[in-house]
Amino acid sequence: MSQEPIPASAYDMDHVESAEERRTLAVLVDNEPGVLGRVVGLFSARGYNIESLTVAEVDRGKHRSRITIVTTGTPHMLEQIEAQLLRLVPVAAVIDITKSKRGIERELALVKVAGKGEKRVEALRIAEIFRARVIDTTNESFIFEITGASDKIDQFTELMEPLGLVEVSRTGVLSIRRGKDAG
Amino acid sequence: MDTQTLTEKATKTRKMTGAEIVIAALREQGVDTMFGYPGGAVLPIYDALYSQDEIRHVLVRHEQGAGHAAEGYARSTGKPGVALVTSGPGATNMVTPIADAMMDSIPMVVITGQVPTHLIGTDAFQECDTVGITRCCAKHNYLVTDVEDLARTIHEAFLIATSGRPGPVVIDIPKDVQFSTGTYIGKEGVFKPTYQPKTEPSKHAIRDALALMKAARRPVFYTGGGVVNSGPEASKLLRELQAATGFPLTSTLMGLGAFPASHKDWLGMVGMHGAYEANHAMHDCDLMICVGARFDDRVTGKISAFSPGSKKIHIDIDPSSINKIIRVDVPIVADCKAALQALLDGWKKSRTKAPDISEWKDQIERWREVDCFSYPANDGSIRPQYAVERLYELTKDRDTYISTEVGQHQMWAAQHYHFEEPNRWMTSGGLGTMGYGLPAAVGIQAAHPDSLVIDIAGEASVQMVMQEVSTAVQHRLPIKVFILNNEWMGMVRQWQELLHGERYSHSYSESLPDFVKLAEAYGAHGIQCSDPNELDQKIQEMIDHDGPVIFDCLVTKAENCFPMIPSGAAHNEMLLGSISGDEIDEEGRKLV
Incomplete structure (x- = not known):
């Protein structure tokens, strides 16, 4: 008061x-x-x-x-x-x-996308833009690993939807505060 | 093994079995009485109890009785109550008292037996997930899987149960842990780094509160169970602060006795069945000083119309109580005792002259003239209010403790029995547990063997735990069970009359036992009274009888409990007498 x-x-x-x-x-x-x-x-x-x-x-x-x-x-x-x-x-x-x-929030997601031809190339191109890494690949699928704020991951999965999104696994939000002090 | 060797073991080798650790830790915590019921998963602890005589064990008839008895013991002494029960059904029967103690902030330590650690999770005989079940209704709980953690855990449990906002703590001990040998450690130095309740008020909050108090023209103290929990010193300081300020004072159901009812500035109880003057003072005040109360819905009535013109100071040891229901202007997170001391010192030191509040007090006197607790004269039958009033008159000069069950009789007891001292009034306020009063009386009497302990009961409530009369007889606890018998679940009947078109669905106490014969069957003394002219003499007979008494007081059957703030109404919309039911709107009918 x-x-x-x-x-x-x-x-x-x-x-x-x-x-x-x-x-x-x-x-x-x-x-x-x-x-x-x-x-x-x-x-x-x-x-x-x-x-x-x-x-x-x-x-x-x-x-x-x-x-x-x-x-x-x-x-x-x-x-x-x-x-x-x-x-x-x-x-x-x-x-x-x-x-x-002063908070920083990050989330990690594993995103499985299946597809062939043009869609497969497009998925890889978008992944590069989002700085997502390919951690598994077959002739017909990729698994991307992406970290970032939750809305960035939302955006990424939205873009992957038409390109053959199969499955998403997300960690949930992690957070920490900026600066030298704890807590 | 006798007590001597156990003590020696505790101080020298400090190696003992888990069961012995339990007894040694309870003793170090100053426990002299505990309430319990044996069973397979606590037999090692009962074995350790057998060979000592420092801790008195009161054997109950049902585990719920042990819990409420521990609550009664705690509330009447200020010390933590202790209960010991077995696993499975023993633990589940304890859930009601644990939830009850949580709601009313009663310090209690409950020890439950558990199946051996290797059987946990296998649906073993008498297994239940005690920590899972009690997690949401206890202040804290533990499952001790290593005997080396046992002593520390018990000491920590006592610390948590009794400090901050008190509450029940459950310790679940598997049978193999009770058998295995571990090291005893003393209570010194035991603490929980994450648990640091704040007890001292902040200086600027006290300063802000004092500024409001020094400017108030229509102040009121609204005090609660927190004052009682804070100890006798808090009640003393409350009286001193009231004397210094002259402010009128009301209290919740849980806070009765912290301030003397005979005082001229005592407004009576606040709330749904509280005094007309108390509720009007709460509504019209310009400053409300809430001390150790939590703006319960039975106190506030309609939130949006609650004391609309006042500033509010709220003293509470639990920060989550602040701004939970009602926004306050000055929160003071502290133990009541410390906050009252700081306010008293500040008030005395300040040279600001407080405004004259005599006009406010005159207004209060006009409300008082309504005489809201008046009731019609006995017309052949005993009015329940009259029964409580006579009970009060005939016991007030004695060393008396009162417990109650839940319902109309509880409200009549709160209205017509008057308390001068804290810790004399034991009732289930938050959870509203029918069946609380009789076992609570057992606990109170165990703590105060020479005092007069009376459970003011209803004929419906008392049957929920009737079996504990047997406990009272066995342990020579001369409790008096004073039943206001109107053959109805009175409060249910009253609500059905007012809110449900007089459709009395399943609220009639059919097939009542003959309470006098029932008393005799238990080996207690039974008295029945239906004539107002014989009431005094029979109450005297009850008081004079050296042993447990069941007093069956046959009262007017359809009496309603007034005054009443209907659900969904404001404090200044109290109903004083018989009503048709139309006074309660649709919104109000939906509320409990």
């Missing part, structure tokens, strides 16, 4: 259901059994959305794992999601990557 002008009452604050926003949250947790279940269970129990989720241990010595969750919700809901996550005992920190404006 000290930073912003004080409204006459709490009810003068924005109370209308605002539009939903997309957020990327990095959740640092103790890597103990069931921790992912706790985090995911919280989202389903309280009716929050999960658009993408990635998790892996990032510090073996400290048993720290990093969970990156992409979620959508009203600002009020997003505030609650953060607070509710912090209530979980094994959660050490929640970092709002989107809000911090």
